[in-house]
Amino acid sequence: xRARELAVNYETVSLDTDAIAAARLxxxxxxxxxxxxxxxxxxxxxxxxxxxxxxxxxxxxIDDPTLAAVVDERHADQLCRALAGRSVRDCLSKSVPTPxxxxxxATALEVAALMAQVRSPLVAVADREKxxxxxxxxxTASHLLEQLLFAAS
Numbered sequence: 362x363r364a365r366e367l368a369v370n371y372e373t374v375s376l377d378t379d380a381i382a383a384a385r386l387x388x389x390x391x392x393x394x395x396x397x398x399x400x401x402x403x404x405x406x407x408x409x410x411x412x413x414x415x416x417x418x419x420x421x422x423i424d425d426p427t428l429a430a431v432v433d434e435r436h437a438d439q440l441c442r443a444l445a446g447r448s449v450r451d452c453l454s455k456s457v458p459t460p461x462x463x464x465x466x467a468t469a470l471e472v473a474a475l476m477a478q479v480r481s482p483l484v485a486v487a488d489r490e491k492x493x494x495x496x497x498x499x500x501t502a503s504h505l506l507e508q509l510l511f512a513a514s
Contacts, residue, residue, distance in 0.1 A: 362468070362469045362508060362512070363465065363466055363467065363468060363469075364463040364464065364465050364466065364467040364468075364469075364471075364472050364484075364486045364500065365465035365466070365486060365497060365498075367469060367472065367486070367500045367504065367505065367508060368465075368486035368497050368498030368499060368500055369498050369499060369500070369501075369504065370498055370499075371392075371396060371483070371498060371499035371501070372386050372390055372392060372395060372396075373395065373396045373397070373398050373496075374386065374395050374396075374397055374398070374408070374449050375397065375398055375399075375400070375449065376397060376399065376405065376406075376448065376449055376450040376453075377448050377449070377450065378448060378449045379447075379448060379449075380413070380416075380444040380445075380447035380448060380449060380451065380452050381441070381444045381445065381447075383395055383408065383413070383449050383452070384413050384441070384444055387410050387413065392410065393409065393410055393482040393483070393501065393502070393503075394407050394408055394409040394410060394481075394482045394483055395407070395408045395449075396460065396483065396485060396499055397449055397453070397460075398496070401493060402495075402496060403487075403493055403494045403496075404459070404460045404462055404485040404487065404494065404496065405459075405460070406453050406457045406458075406459070406460060407457075407460045407481060407482070407483060408449060408452060408453060409482060412452060412453070412454060413444070413452060416443055416444060416447075416452055417440040417441060417443050417444070418440070419432075458479065460481065460483075460484075460485055461475045461476065461478075461479045461481050461484045461485065462484070462485045462486070462487050462494065463475055463484050463485070463486050463487075463500070464486075464489070465486055465487075465488055465497055467486075469505065469508060469509060469512075472484055472500055472505060473505060473509070476500075476502060476505065481502075482501060482502050483499050483500065483501045483502065484499065484500045485498075485499055486498050486499065486500060
């Protein structure tokens, strides 16, 4: 099976998308991450749900997780306020790697190797054109695993 056959439509956001809107998109579609596109529609970054959660957790709790037990529920319920006024760009880690991009003719094993190498929950599938990349879709780790298990049975 080739990457073009495995690729599916996937939710994307831009660097300027509101962080709360991006978080809602993740929740609504139960996505492990969002693909972030630049102004030309080229894959720019992957924003994992775990990175969004990290933004919600106060720095002092990250430094000392035992402090989480002393934060009362009323304050814990307000954690999402940390996303207010932020964009997706603000939520990306400082050293965000370029997202993995597979050629449409890549095999399932090639996609799996790429995903494993960069430890990414998704891989973009794009045609390389003279004007740049044209996104065809995305392969998530769970979809790839499903297809590999199906092929093995």
